Amino acid sequence: MSHKTKKWAAAFAALQILLYHCWIPVFGNNTVPGMAERFLIASTYPAVDMFFFISAFSLVSRPVDDYLRFIVNRVLKLFPLFIIAWFLGQFLWFIPSIMIMYLVLPPLAKICRKRPVLSFLLLTAGWAGITYLILGVIRPDQDIGIFLFRIPSMILGAYAVRFKKISRRQGIVAGLLLYVTGMLLIYRFGYINRLNVPFRGTFYLTGIPVAIGELLILNALVAERSSRLIDRFGSMTLELYFAQMVSGAFLVRTYFGLTGSRVLTDLFTMTTVILFAVAIRYVFDKINARGSRLRL
Amino acid sequence: MRRSKKHNYAWLNRMRFLQSGLTFLALLGVLSVLAFASCDTRKDGNYMPSVPLEDIVEDLCADVDVPPYETVALTKENLQYYAFIPFSDNLSAVAADALVSITPHSLVVIRTENGDGKALAEEIFNNADPGKWLCVRAETVSVAYTDHYVILVMSERITADAITDNFGPLANELDGMNMTLFTADNPEYEP
Numbered sequence: 001m002s003h004k005t006k007k008w009a010a011a012f013a014a015l016q017i018l019l020y021h022c023w024i025p026v027f028g029n030n031t032v033p034g035m036a037e038r039f040l041i042a043s044t045y046p047a048v049d050m051f052f053f054i055s056a057f058s059l060v061s062r063p064v065d066d067y068l069r070f071i072v073n074r075v076l077k078l079f080p081l082f083i084i085a086w087f088l089g090q091f092l093w094f095i096p097s098i099m100i101m102y103l104v105l106p107p108l109a110k111i112c113r114k115r116p117v118l119s120f121l122l123l124t125a126g127w128a129g130i131t132y133l134i135l136g137v138i139r140p141d142q143d144i145g146i147f148l149f150r151i152p153s154m155i156l157g158a159y160a161v162r163f164k165k166i167s168r169r170q171g172i173v174a175g176l177l178l179y180v181t182g183m184l185l186i187y188r189f190g191y192i193n194r195l196n197v198p199f200r201g202t203f204y205l206t207g208i209p210v211a212i213g214e215l216l217i218l219n220a221l222v223a224e225r226s227s228r229l230i231d232r233f234g235s236m237t238l239e240l241y242f243a244q245m246v247s248g249a250f251l252v253r254t255y256f257g258l259t260g261s262r263v264l265t266d267l268f269t270m271t272t273v274i275l276f277a278v279a280i281r282y283v284f285d286k287i288n289a290r291g292s293r294l295r296l
Numbered sequence: 297m298r299r300s301k302k303h304n305y306a307w308l309n310r311m312r313f314l315q316s317g318l319t320f321l322a323l324l325g326v327l328s329v330l331a332f333a334s335c336d337t338r339k340d341g342n343y344m345p346s347v348p349l350e351d352i353v354e355d356l357c358a359d360v361d362v363p364p365y366e367t368v369a370l371t372k373e374n375l376q377y378y379a380f381i382p383f384s385d386n387l388s389a390v391a392a393d394a395l396v397s398i399t400p401h402s403l404v405v406i407r408t409e410n411g412d413g414k415a416l417a418e419e420i421f422n423n424a425d426p427g428k429w430l431c432v433r434a435e436t437v438s439v440a441y442t443d444h445y446v447i448l449v450m451s452e453r454i455t456a457d458a459i460t461d462n463f464g465p466l467a468n469e470l471d472g473m474n475m476t477l478f479t480a481d482n483p484e485y486e487p
Contacts, residue, residue, distance in 0.1 A: 021431065022396055143427045143433070249398050252363075253364060256364040256395070
């Protein structure tokens with residue numbers, strides 16, 4: 001997977017998550033377009049799996065030189081927004097989840113590269129054991145499944161490093177097959193009647209084929225294409241996540257109250273959230289730049 | 297003087313007319329009684345619905361600061377998702393969830409013809425999932441019921457309280473009885 005693909009994938013995944021959270025269906029719920037629209041929006045949750053897959057792939061394919069420095073950098077990048085969101089009443093579960101991956105995967109990256117099949121089997125067994133222990137024995141009230149059932153995406157991302165390159169045609173065919181299969185699985189087990197056996201959250205696994213399928217298709221279509229807009233969008237996914245979680249509900253309510261129009265509400269909400277994310281990124285870049293100058 | 301035949305026929309016709317009129321009035325009276333009787337919402341045996349569930353949703357949300365929502369009639373395919381109970385032919389229900397998944401708000405109104413509101417309410421309350429929106433959770437779960445109506449509210453506490461307060465007088469109107477309320481704050485919610 002090329003660096004350009006990762007940017008496109010990150011941008012595409014971020015957009016899907018934004019739609020999942022903040023898009024008001026435009027068509028009526030008793031119409032065919034309306035039902036299709038609702039399903040497509042509800043089936044964007046695999047975008048989170050895409051993020052975990054890409055991150056794991058990157059961590060394993062490019063080893064981390066200074067592990068401690070890497071962790072400190074990640075904490076400094078991720079947790080300011082997490083803390084601010086916490087104070088604003090939002091728990092951004094994705095941030096501690098990906099931080100766990102940053103802690104665990106880099107030390108295992110060498111083994112994953114050298115012994116991919118063995119590490120895949122061991123990681124999968126470890127995941128199954130931990131999941132059973134937490135969800136079957138401890139049974140917390142909190143919804144941990146939203147993270148535990150995303151770990152397979154990380155394991156697959158780490159494992160995918162062994163696949164050097166596939167042809168464009170192979171990528172599109174495999175991608176489409178996985179995507180269609182995944183969407184059928186989501187429709188049956190991840191949409192209205194969610195699969196919550198043996199544990200609550202099992203249905204998240206249905207998103208994995210969709211996530212990988214989309215990645216393969218994107219890689220085939222855009223591997224050699226670059227876009228400054230996509231680069232910028234794909235590099236501010238954290239800010240976008242923060243912006244929508246903190247302000248999305250308020251924006252939807254406000255704009256819908258003002259306009260009474262679903263289309264206008266969608267347009268204004270999407271635009272405002274993106275601009276908010278751009279502003280946050282600008283502020284943090286300035287802070288980081290000033291911090292760098294002070295250190296020098 | 298003897299009456300002519302013509303006069304006799306006229307008298308007969310008048311009597312027949314009178315008879316028809318009385319019969320008609322009697323029938324009308326019986327039909328009226330039956331019609332009024334069928335408007336009575338309380339019958340021995342099954343409850344007969346008369347108020348559209350969508351109207352009940354509007355009444356429940358009257359003067360409550362609810363997020364923009366969409367009312368959906370629940371069917372065999374989606375009742376379990378919204379109401380956390382299996383579908384049954386004696387149930388009719390609507391859901392009024394927030395338009396976007398970032399807002400954890402759900403109101404479900406269920407009407408049961410069997411009068412088993414209590415049993416349904418207990419089942420719903422035990423099964424309700426305030427985290428069904430995946431990334432966000434409702435602050436509280438409230439279930440209120442009468443014999444024939446059950447409402448499930450998953451939302452912010454203040455919103456849920458206002459909606460269940462509105463159900464109080466409605467319960468008397470719709471079912472001639474006071475409502476009973478289950479409520480549980482979601483311990484994971486961080487205000």
